[in-house]
Amino acid sequence: MEAEREAAERKGRGFIAKRRYRPAQWHDVRDWRTYADGGERWFEFEGARSLEGLPPEILMVPMPGHTWGHAAIAVDTGSGWVLNAGDAYFYRRELDSDRRRCTPGLRLYQTMMDTDRGLRCANRSGCATSSALTAAT
Numbered sequence: 001m002e003a004e005r006e007a008a009e010r011k012g013r014g015f016i017a018k019r020r021y022r023p024a025q026w027h028d029v030r031d032w033r034t035y036a037d038g039g040e041r042w043f044e045f046e047g048a049r050s051l052e053g054l055p056p057e058i059l060m061v062p063m064p065g066h067t068w069g070h071a072a073i074a075v076d077t078g079s080g081w082v083l084n085a086g087d088a089y090f091y092r093r094e095l096d097s098d099r100r101r102c103t104p105g106l107r108l109y110q111t112m113m114d115t116d117r118g119l120r121c122a123n124r125s126g127c128a129t130s131s132a133l134t135a136a137t
Helices: 002-009 015-020 104-113 117-129
Strands: 040-042 045-050 058-062 071-076 081-084 133-136
Touching (some): 015 104
Antiparallel strands (some): 040 045, 071 081
16 A cells, blocks of 8 residues: 555654564565555455456455555455455454454554554454455464
């Protein structure tokens, strides 16, 4: 997402951003393809879109909250969708529909690293309530 690249390139970043966006991870990439907000509703998520040069069975699904431009990748396997949410959530039990839970240490770390807690939690809930999805992290 454009928002993620902008956040990574921001000058005067704070303590957490300096550790999240390490220059060694970004500076050698020359051919960026970024995407602005927009797209279609997909299950519980807004803004999903196909990616240039990839088949329509692969979608990018914006999941801001953990970072400004965090996105998941969805793949239609032919028998259902798999959503790789990256580190949008840290503990698999956070998606349990009957009783969501997270270890205290991971919960604290996620709270410290959030850019928008409300959005992060809404995205996690979307992962949990979309019954046609298999979450992969």
